[in-house]
Amino acid sequence: MTLGWKLVIDSGNAPVLADFWAEALGYVVEDPSALIEQLLAAGRLPEQAVTEHNGRKLFRGYAGVRHPDDPFDENSGVGHGRRLLFQDVPEPKSGKNRLHIDVHAEPGELEKQVARLEQLGATRVNEVDRGPVGHWWVLRDPEGNEFCVA
Structure with a gap:
């Protein structure tokens, strides 16, 4: 089911x-x-x-x-x-999302996935590199909602 x-x-x-x-x-x-x-x-x-x-x-x-x-x-x-x-909704987005989507790139294809999402209308916000813990980008969709690409 x-x-x-x-x-x-x-x-x-x-x-x-x-x-x-x-x-x-x-x-x-x-x-x-x-x-x-x-x-x-x-x-x-x-x-x-x-x-x-x-x-x-x-x-x-x-x-x-x-x-x-x-x-x-x-x-x-x-x-x-x-x-x-x-x-x-009538009001604009305000503040950081309390919930967000993580998009997973294929291994070694983080930059390619981020570039694809930018072509669709996303914008880069911040690159996060935590070494062995992980490496990802925070992006915003066309209305400013944050999401991550790892």
Whole structure:
């Protein structure tokens, strides 16, 4: 059995941040278009609750990404396994994250992985070298959320 979970991340632009993290982690952006179309057709969802991004209808203020190998509901696109859900909030990020993601590079490929993430929109913050304990980079995603690459 696959353990279902989601990490919810506050954002300023959920679809854009979902795109970044899907590329960064090799995940798939969830596609709720079919469910949204059904809800709109039935009059159960107002048009103002819907937005479009990259040709897909999304619930305004929300976007999810899921691991490509995990099961998902074909009607809603929602994953039943490892997923991240981005939700727009009115206030900007303030302070350091209390929880962050660690991205693991292949052995000897730390700089290559950091450069790939920079091309996606991440920025370097700090290099940490603890000798035999570990060597990693602290980066920020496009909205300033810290994460590590080791």
